[in-house]
Amino acid sequence: MKFSLSFRRRSSVVWLLLAVVAQAAEDAAKEAPISLPTFTVTDSRELPPPESWRHAQIPNFEILSNASDRETQRLLRDFQQFNQAIGVVWPALIGRSPTPTTLILCGRGGKFDAFVPVKADGGPQVGLASLFLRNAERSTIIVDLQTRELGLAGLEAAGGVENNGFIEVDSYKQLYREYVHSLLSRNTPRMAAWLEEGLAQLLMSMKFSPTLIEFAKLEDPNTVSISQANAAVLNAAGAAAGEEGVLIAAAAEDRDFNAALTRSRLMSFQELFAVPHDSPTARNPIGSRWAKQATAFVHMCLYQTGKRHQKGFVTYITRSAREPATEALFKECFGSSYNDMLLELRGYLDFTSYTSLGWSAKKGEGFPDPAPLALREATESEVGRIKGEALLLAEKPEAARTALIAPYARGERDPRLLAALGLYERAAGRDDRAAKFLEAATMAKVVRPLAYVDLARLRFDAAKNQPGGAEGKFSSVQTQGIIAPLLVARAQPPMMNELYELMAETYVRSADLAKPEILDVLVEGVQLYPRRLGLVYQTAVLCFYGGAVDNAALLIEHGLRYAPSGAPQARFVALRDNLPPGAAEAAKAKAKAAAPAKS
Known part of the structure; x- marks a missing residue:
């Protein structure tokens, strides 16, 4: 899909938006100090001795x-x-x-x-x-x-x-x-x-x-x-x-x-x-x-x-x-x-x-020597985090829990460990504890996109349960609190479809209209994940109400091409029927012109 110039990524504007929203969220967080959870150790075997790695x-x-x-x-x-x-x-x-x-x-x-x-x-x-x-x-x-x-x-x-x-x-x-x-x-x-x-x-x-x-x-x-x-x-x-x-x-x-x-x-x-x-x-x-x-x-x-x-x-x-x-x-x-x-x-x-x-290789050429490896003693936090998360991937949750909490119980507060603990608690369904760990990790600017996405999801769930805007919509403050960590996650590898989908769902439920800069980010998500039809549909809705009718029409045409018959197709048809006269036909012609010729 090719979108109009105004909806291509405008990096400087998006980064400015990220900085403003993130700063607002950080200022709000400073007003509410985070009290981290504690782990009660009832058996000395829960805390194995530190290991040398x-x-x-x-x-x-x-x-x-x-x-x-x-x-x-x-x-x-x-x-x-x-x-x-x-x-x-x-x-x-x-x-x-x-x-x-x-x-x-x-x-x-x-x-x-x-x-x-x-x-x-x-x-x-x-x-x-x-x-x-x-x-x-x-x-x-x-x-x-x-x-x-x-x-x-x-x-x-x-x-x-x-x-x-x-x-x-x-x-x-x-x-x-x-x-x-x-x-x-x-x-x-x-x-x-x-x-x-x-x-x-x-x-x-x-x-x-x-x-x-x-x-x-x-x-x-x-x-x-x-x-x-x-x-x-x-x-x-x-x-x-x-x-x-x-x-x-x-x-x-x-x-x-x-x-x-x-x-x-x-x-x-x-x-x-x-x-x-x-x-x-x-x-x-x-x-x-x-x-x-x-x-x-x-x-x-x-x-x-x-x-x-x-x-x-x-x-x-x-x-x-x-x-x-x-x-x-x-x-x-x-x-x-x-x-x-x-x-x-x-x-x-x-x-x-x-x-x-x-x-x-030709004479005098070949692979350059790799840079010297800088080895040092691993901290308890690094050992616990790396081993704990590997054990989670190996489907050994009890051993993972022991590895993760041991350095924390001994006083380690590295942001990456806090993020790992927050994600562990989130997966275990303990959202209150997860939120505290994730808030602390993200305030420390941890590099872990899932930590920001999960924190945004927790804030989304809270806003959904108690919306602060009129007619059951999210208030501006709630919307800003969800979007801020998602914009940070967007800047960290790897890319995650969840952050774009959550961003779209947030604005669909928000009293605020999505600004052009946000629509740029959502269109970027569609271009990265064109088969995520829920994202395509919600982005089309937001473009339509945000005044970007041409781009909404292109998204609708894309959805009609790939959505299965029945209800998935019907929602794109219903949205298309609300387009101004000629918009749908123009989008279809543009999509046809952009399609590769059959050999």
Whole structure:
């Protein structure tokens, strides 16, 4: 949608409005000092002793580590180079709107296990040494640096060399995998789990250095790990010397799909495609047949010599994002049934003919060195907040509560901790306590958009229960008190559709007309979230009553195009019928002219 010049974003005016409203709200808050809630500790076990963790920050990441400084610095230096390599291989993936992410590196003391969700157990044949946990607002990546090997049932021999029932864990690759998942999860609509996993496995296996990148290149399936080769040599030497006894065996490697699936039964495509993101199967990639087969299918479709499936693959993932992913759709796109494609995939595993990609830097060029990592001792507040919010994402509310309240009970009052406590209390339905924490955090100018949105929602609910204006409308003071934190939230990442929707709903209920500057912000919200039809409708109503008839007509036309039939369509029709003569026709003509031509 394209709107008239007067309704494009006028940044300086909006920022001025934000400053004025925020200052008014701050002045009002100063008149009413905030008394923070207390937590009553009835059991000494509720307050665990403080833990020693190290803290650091890199772009888009806040880091908590209890590994050694040397190990942490080495890992994060490598990780930042990996991120630079992704910027070359897939630049658009890096350029997506950042979601605040915490990175927890568990190097000793068995700390990783506390974060593993109860429903993450995938059985004895697979394992995990990393986690990616998320909600709409933020995410966390947790990596087990302590575990070097995992014991798995049913590990097969590789290259004729037996293993000892354990598989090696590459912590670096597990971090890369979770990071790629965090980037891909921002896609709307989200990719299918098998597709995300296949792409993540390909990217995590990328070879890179400051001057060279190799992508989609597979290992020789006949090779074995150094430790397994050494074990084979020792066994052979012992046999030649006539020694008898138990043979030496080493841990298996987590191999590329062309080696890992050589002797394995392949899953049907129905099974492969049916796995959801948060299932134990998707969360346990180490030793996983599902993860390897997903990677094999993606690799075959994208990089097989001749690229005979590439066009069908792109068509399939595009259409399956908006249509049911049925076998009929699969056959339309690929020209093959599930069973026929499974036979072809088996052939690809037996004879993998493909083209890999490579980049090399010119002499004197290459990736710049990452900035030195500034590690320091984490405060109790940082430890409690980061761990507590990660435990909430892992669906462990009791452990999260303990982690969050421990630093607060010891006197910590960091604004980010107060915001986390406010959001925790809000989620638990304790709105009075939540409001006090959120008021304190936002007065301290915390960077946490959801804290401002939830505070605005609490004020909205209070105004709704007791409106201060005529005819049950919100008064100017109530409206201003709701809008002020929303404007602050708008200036902080990530963007949130909730703030625009709440702003629109507030003005629909307000005695005040929305000023042009506010309508600018609402139109911005529609442009960011064009399928949020409730926002589209309310913005159209506010534009209509605010005198912006042309923009109201465009919004109505957009709503009529995308709203389902019945009541959702009817409300846009009713609003259109109130437009001045010719406005609806002009909007339709403008929308038609702006639409891309059909090929």
